[in-house]
Amino acid sequence: MVRAPGEEGVVSRVTIKEIARRSGVSQGAVSYALNNRPGVSAATRARVLRVAAELEWVPNRAARQLSAARSETFGLVLARTPQTLIEEPYFMGFVGGVESVLSEHSYALALQVVADLDEELATYRKWAAERRVDGVLVVDLRVGDPRIPVLRKLGLPAVLVGDPALAEGMPCVFTDSTAAMNAALEHVASLGHRVIARIAGPPAFGDVWIRDQAFGAAVRRLGLTASTQHTDYSAAQGAAATHQALAARPTAIVYDNDLMAVAGLAVIQALGLRIPDDITLVAWDDSPLCRITHPTLTALSHNVVGYGAEATRRLFDVLAGAHPQSHLYSTPLLTIRESSGRPTDHQRAGDVRRG
Amino acid sequence: MVRAPGEEGVVSRVTIKEIARRSGVSQGAVSYALNNRPGVSAATRARVLRVAAELEWVPNRAARQLSAARSETFGLVLARTPQTLIEEPYFMGFVGGVESVLSEHSYALALQVVADLDEELATYRKWAAERRVDGVLVVDLRVGDPRIPVLRKLGLPAVLVGDPALAEGMPCVFTDSTAAMNAALEHVASLGHRVIARIAGPPAFGDVWIRDQAFGAAVRRLGLTASTQHTDYSAAQGAAATHQALAARPTAIVYDNDLMAVAGLAVIQALGLRIPDDITLVAWDDSPLCRITHPTLTALSHNVVGYGAEATRRLFDVLAGAHPQSHLYSTPLLTIRESSGRPTDHQRAGDVRRG
DNA sequence: CTGATCAGCCGAACCGGTTAAGTAACGACG
DNA sequence: CGTCGTTACTTAACCGGTTCGGCTGATCAG
Numbered sequence: 001m002v003r004a005p006g007e008e009g010v011v012s013r014v015t016i017k018e019i020a021r022r023s024g025v026s027q028g029a030v031s032y033a034l035n036n037r038p039g040v041s042a043a044t045r046a047r048v049l050r051v052a053a054e055l056e057w058v059p060n061r062a063a064r065q066l067s068a069a070r071s072e073t074f075g076l077v078l079a080r081t082p083q084t085l086i087e088e089p090y091f092m093g094f095v096g097g098v099e100s101v102l103s104e105h106s107y108a109l110a111l112q113v114v115a116d117l118d119e120e121l122a123t124y125r126k127w128a129a130e131r132r133v134d135g136v137l138v139v140d141l142r143v144g145d146p147r148i149p150v151l152r153k154l155g156l157p158a159v160l161v162g163d164p165a166l167a168e169g170m171p172c173v174f175t176d177s178t179a180a181m182n183a184a185l186e187h188v189a190s191l192g193h194r195v196i197a198r199i200a201g202p203p204a205f206g207d208v209w210i211r212d213q214a215f216g217a218a219v220r221r222l223g224l225t226a227s228t229q230h231t232d233y234s235a236a237q238g239a240a241a242t243h244q245a246l247a248a249r250p251t252a253i254v255y256d257n258d259l260m261a262v263a264g265l266a267v268i269q270a271l272g273l274r275i276p277d278d279i280t281l282v283a284w285d286d287s288p289l290c291r292i293t294h295p296t297l298t299a300l301s302h303n304v305v306g307y308g309a310e311a312t313r314r315l316f317d318v319l320a321g322a323h324p325q326s327h328l329y330s331t332p333l334l335t336i337r338e339s340s341g342r343p344t345d346h347q348r349a350g351d352v353r354r355g
Numbered sequence: 356m357v358r359a360p361g362e363e364g365v366v367s368r369v370t371i372k373e374i375a376r377r378s379g380v381s382q383g384a385v386s387y388a389l390n391n392r393p394g395v396s397a398a399t400r401a402r403v404l405r406v407a408a409e410l411e412w413v414p415n416r417a418a419r420q421l422s423a424a425r426s427e428t429f430g431l432v433l434a435r436t437p438q439t440l441i442e443e444p445y446f447m448g449f450v451g452g453v454e455s456v457l458s459e460h461s462y463a464l465a466l467q468v469v470a471d472l473d474e475e476l477a478t479y480r481k482w483a484a485e486r487r488v489d490g491v492l493v494v495d496l497r498v499g500d501p502r503i504p505v506l507r508k509l510g511l512p513a514v515l516v517g518d519p520a521l522a523e524g525m526p527c528v529f530t531d532s533t534a535a536m537n538a539a540l541e542h543v544a545s546l547g548h549r550v551i552a553r554i555a556g557p558p559a560f561g562d563v564w565i566r567d568q569a570f571g572a573a574v575r576r577l578g579l580t581a582s583t584q585h586t587d588y589s590a591a592q593g594a595a596a597t598h599q600a601l602a603a604r605p606t607a608i609v610y611d612n613d614l615m616a617v618a619g620l621a622v623i624q625a626l627g628l629r630i631p632d633d634i635t636l637v638a639w640d641d642s643p644l645c646r647i648t649h650p651t652l653t654a655l656s657h658n659v660v661g662y663g664a665e666a667t668r669r670l671f672d673v674l675a676g677a678h679p680q681s682h683l684y685s686t687p688l689l690t691i692r693e694s695s696g697r698p699t700d701h702q703r704a705g706d707v708r709r710g
Numbered sequence: 711c712t713g714a715t716c717a718g719c720c721g722a723a724c725c726g727g728t729t730a731a732g733t734a735a736c737g738a739c740g
Numbered sequence: 741c742g743t744c745g746t747t748a749c750t751t752a753a754c755c756g757g758t759t760c761g762g763c764t765g766a767t768c769a770g
Contacts, residue, residue: 017726027750027751028752039748058485060725061485064727066417067729082448086659087444092444092447095466099437108467239647289644292594292614292617294624381721383721383759386759387758419758420725420757421757422725
């Protein structure tokens with residue numbers, strides 16, 4: 001098949017100039033027509049669109065970005081080691097949700113994995129200077145997060161993923177960790193447990209802090225005895241913390257993520273204790289992991305994919321001029337499985353168990 | 356602090372025009388100086404660089420891309436459901452490795468999550484037409500992969516992640532699955548196992564196919580009795596396949612990923628069988644999961660992060676004009692843990708076990 | 711002293727879009 | 741009929757870089 005000149009080779013190089021030539025109008029008119037803006041008649045618009053479709057025209061992102069000062073790209077920085085990202089299935093699901101909304105708008109995602117918060121800040125500065133992204137999604141919100149003032153100063157549109165208490169008035173999307181924590185503790189309390197251990201994530205993380213507060217409040221309200229151990233979310237520290245927590249002879253342990261819960265389960269079973277007969281376990285971040293262990297784990301499920309999608313939608317709202325708002329996405333749902341049970345009587349009396 | 360005009364507001368808007376003005380040369384000369392190209396004297400170059408540094412100039416990506424026809428972006432399409440991405444820690448690690456190399460070159464990653472291969476092909480076509488990416492990394496290589504002819508036709512530089520046997524002459528990076536499979540089977544054979552089950556991934560995946568071949572060859576060579584069940588890599592199908600596989604009374608099971616191995620472990624334990632006393636388990640894709648179960652799982656470890664990094668480096672090579680080559684990245688290493696054991700005598704005699 | 715060579719720099723076109731400003735045609739209206 | 745306001749376009753500037761042809765002055769061989 002012989003190709004006409006201008007339709008050359010492997011990759012199409014159709015520009016609006018060519019469309020203008022073929023449809024007999026100016027380049028500007030073509031732009032108006034293609035962008036669905038007033039200024040052209042319905043007939044002309046239809047003709048231009050037909051020609052564009054025939055030529056299989058695709059807008060050149062760079063050109064559009066250069067003139068319109070929009071990049072049609074959102075940014076997401078993950079300040080974690082690649083190893084953590086592997087261990088935490090959370091992120092990939094979140095990214096998947098983000099993508100699903102972005103693709104509806106033909107937007108792209110710029111994903112950057114960096115080592116720490118400083119590099120994350122540097123990335124925002126760079127992106128802002130380069131006009132690389134139209135906005136950013138900020139995850140792993142901290143207490144007194146240094147990213148908030150930087151983003152404000154840069155004027156970079158952003159949606160924070162985390163509690164309004166941490167967002168300092170910026171737009172945010174969050175799940176109700178407090179309600180979820182209450183549900184978890186009411187669950188174990190209703191089973192009759194009185195001594196509870198909590199294996200938490202790093203205290204610098206805002207969400208962990210929120211849960212710390214909620215845990216403390218619920219413990220007081222329900223009249224429980226409790227202890228909290230902070231970790232780096234890893235399986236290793238989860239196992240170690242479980243070991244230590246057992247000293248206080250808890251009959252229920254609440255974990256901040258699934259990985260630590262599974263690690264804790266292994267530790268407890270290795271000590272010859274039985275679940276749920278001796279200890280009840282509850283995990284945050286439900287995942288397939290919680291369903292494949294034996295026994296299966298009671299967990300707080302929340303839809304991470306939907307969470308990412310929701311945050312992305314809100315970022316589009318922000319770009320459209322929406323006022324900063326806090327959006328409650330959902331409350332993690334307690335899914336009760338085999339790791340939940342009633343404490344035995346000798347436990348409630350505080351007897352020494354084998355270990 | 357009062358700002359000079361031209362240094363306005365929150366975001367810097369320094370262009371090479373401004374640099375040209377301040378350093379007293381033309382715009383073109385500035386471009387040559389900043390890009391380290393001949394055409395300017397050392398003195399001028401130094402002056403320009405100094406001014407650029409003072410003004411904190413950052414190149415505008417869109418402008419550069421528009422004129423230089425480079426996007427300084429690599430593309431990665433994942434044709435998986437968000438849910439799978441959550442369950443498979445593999446990808447996030449791979450992406451992390453890719454990122455680490457990209458950032459050294461100030462390149463960006465365009466990540467797209469799509470539902471199926473057709474959408475993936477559409478994405479490549481779109482990217483090629485838009486000049487959105489300079490090259491792509493292709494994962495989840497299939498047998499007779501339809502993406503290969505499309506990428507060839509589009510002239511889109513690519514590095515395939517998968518075996519040369521599947522790459523049809525395109526540049527690729529791979530791990531030696533055959534050697535790894537041999538290592539796994541020699542391990543179980545040397546322990547005395549004679550009846551082996553393999554719980555594999557989807558047969559359409561090239562890597563699964565390669566492993567199928569290697570498994571079959573090794574089984575014949577070692578004189579073993581074996582069966583293979585194909586799954587979709589999910590925990591649910593891994594559990595179901597394990598259940599079925601037990602009918603053939605294997606004394607060792609080799610899984611294609613960690614998630615299914617953990618799921619299988621739970622199934623086996625729920626049936627009252629003991630590991631490794633009754634059955635030896637080996638998992639592919641070592642991960643923290645394999646270390647937190649009880650017992651811990653023997654697994655084939657490979658460095659997914661490094662794998663992503665290596666593939667990315669090779670893509671830079673391709674852009675630099677390197678000829679298509681196959682690069683062996685590494686051979687997965689067998690890490691022996693508690694799930695490996697010798698079969699008991701009554702098993703080797705083929706006796707009926709409890710179940 | 712002259713003409714050729716060349717490093718060093720200038721000016722301007724160009725990449726492919728968007729958009730403000732300008733213009734021609736046309737209908738409505740006093 | 742002249743004026744005004746719309747509609748439907750056209751023209752051209754612009755975004756911020758890259759790149760190429762051409763100009764200048766210095767160097768150098770002849």
